[in-house]
Amino acid sequence: MALRYEDFDDIDDSTTVGKIAFGWRPVEQLLVRGSWSEAFRAPNLVTVNEDIVARNNTRTDWACEYAADNGGDPDQDILDCTNSTQRIAMGSDKLKPEQSTNTSIGLAWTPTDNLSMTIDFWSIKKEDTIGLFGEENHTLLDLVYRLQAGTANCDMTFNGAVEREGSSLDAEELAVYQAAGICPAGDIKFINDQYANLDDRTVEGFDVGIYYNIDTAYGTFDVKYNGSFLETYEQDAGGDAKVLVDAQNAGILPDNYPVAGFADLIGMDGNQDERHTAKLRWYNDAFGASLSAFKVGSFYQSSLTLEDGTRYNVPSMTTYNASFDYKFDAFGADSRVRLGIKNFTDERAPLADRYFGYFSDAHSDYGREFYLEVKASL
Numbered sequence: 001m002a003l004r005y006e007d008f009d010d011i012d013d014s015t016t017v018g019k020i021a022f023g024w025r026p027v028e029q030l031l032v033r034g035s036w037s038e039a040f041r042a043p044n045l046v047t048v049n050e051d052i053v054a055r056n057n058t059r060t061d062w063a064c065e066y067a068a069d070n071g072g073d074p075d076q077d078i079l080d081c082t083n084s085t086q087r088i089a090m091g092s093d094k095l096k097p098e099q100s101t102n103t104s105i106g107l108a109w110t111p112t113d114n115l116s117m118t119i120d121f122w123s124i125k126k127e128d129t130i131g132l133f134g135e136e137n138h139t140l141l142d143l144v145y146r147l148q149a150g151t152a153n154c155d156m157t158f159n160g161a162v163e164r165e166g167s168s169l170d171a172e173e174l175a176v177y178q179a180a181g182i183c184p185a186g187d188i189k190f191i192n193d194q195y196a197n198l199d200d201r202t203v204e205g206f207d208v209g210i211y212y213n214i215d216t217a218y219g220t221f222d223v224k225y226n227g228s229f230l231e232t233y234e235q236d237a238g239g240d241a242k243v244l245v246d247a248q249n250a251g252i253l254p255d256n257y258p259v260a261g262f263a264d265l266i267g268m269d270g271n272q273d274e275r276h277t278a279k280l281r282w283y284n285d286a287f288g289a290s291l292s293a294f295k296v297g298s299f300y301q302s303s304l305t306l307e308d309g310t311r312y313n314v315p316s317m318t319t320y321n322a323s324f325d326y327k328f329d330a331f332g333a334d335s336r337v338r339l340g341i342k343n344f345t346d347e348r349a350p351l352a353d354r355y356f357g358y359f360s361d362a363h364s365d366y367g368r369e370f371y372l373e374v375k376a377s378l
Contacts (some may be wrong), residue, residue, distance in 0.1 A: 034105035049092035071180035154183035219284025288325035
C-alpha cells in the first residue's frame with residue numbers, strides 16, 4: 001500500500017493518490033496478482049507558462065461553411081471558407097492535473113521449471129486530459145452559438161476565442177448569411193487556443209506472455225512471446241467538446257461536420273488493437289544468435305476514405321531482426337562482438353497520408369539496416 005500527496009505552486013490545486021497491490025499463490029506453480037492505483041500528471045511548464053506562440057494553418061471556418069451550404073452558395077463562389085488561419089496557443093494557470101485510475105489482475109503459471117505463461121487484464125480511466133481544443137473545433141463551437149442565437153442579436157459575442165474582422169463582408173456575402181439564418185461571421189483574424197482540460201478516456205485490454213527455456217547438447221534455447229490486445233479505447237467529450245457532441249446529437253450541427261475523436265477509437269489513426277513480439281535466442285559457450293519479430297496490427301486513417309466512401313485501412317506491418325554474437329577475452333576484459341541486421345526482409349511502412357507517406361506514430365520506414373557492435377567490460 002502507498003499514499004502520495006502533492007501541492008503545486010504553479011497551479012491552484014493539490015492531489016492525493018494511492019496504490020494497493022497484492023500477490024497470492026494458491027499453489028506453488030500459480031501466482032494470482034493484481035493492483036489498483038491512482039495516478040496524476042501535473043500540467044507541465046509549457047502548458048501553464050507558455051507565452052503566445054502563433055502558427056498559421058489551412059483550416060475551414062465552419063460558420064462560413066454552414067452559411068455557404070445553407071445560404072445558396074454551395075460552390076463558395078461568393079464566400080471563401082478555407083483559408084490560412086492564425087492560431088495563437090497560450091498556457092493557462094487554470095489547469096487541473098490529469099488524473100487516472102488503473103486496475104489490473106492476472107495470472108502467472110509455471111507448470112515446469114523451464115516454462116512460464118502469464119496473462120494480465122488491465123484498465124486505465126483518465127480524466128481531465130490536457131490539450132488544445134483546435135482551430136476548427138473553435139469555429140464549430142462558434143457556429144453552434146450562432147445557430148442557437150439566430151439573427152436576433154448579431155452584436156453579441158459568440159465564441160470569444162475566435163477573433164473576427166467586424167466589417168469585412170460585402171452586401172452579397174451578408175445576404176448569404178441572412179439566407180442561412182445566422183449572424184454574419186467576418187474573416188478570422190486569429191484563434192486564441194488556450195490549453196485546457198478536455199476529455200475523459202477509458203483504455204482496456206490484456207497482455208499475454210509465454211517464456212520457455214531449454215538446455216540441449218547443442219546449446220541453450222530461449223523462446224519469448226508477448227502479445228498486447230486492446231479491447232476498449234473510448235474517449236468521452238468534456239468541456240467545450242461535449243457542447244459540440246451534444247449539438248450534433250441534437251441535430252443542431254450537420255452530421256457531416258467533423259465532430260470526431262470520441263466514442264470507440266480502437267483501430268483509428270494508429271490505435272492498433274494488437275501488437276506482438278517474439279524472440280528466439282540461442283547461445284553455446286562463446287557463440288550466440290537471435291531471431292526476433294515485431295508486428296503491429298492494422299488500423300484506419302480517419303482523414304481518408306476510398307472512392308466508395310469506405311475507410312482507408314493501413315495494413316499490419318511485421319519486421320524481423322537477426323544477430324550473431326561472439327564472446328572473447330581481450331587483454332583481460334570480457335568482450336563481445338555482435339553483427340546484426342534490423343528488418344532483414346526490408347519491409348517498408350504501409351502507405352498513409354502523412355508528410356513522409358507513412359504513419360510515423362505507428363511505423364518506421366528505415367528499411368534494412370546492418371550494424372556492428374563491440375563491447376568490453378573491465
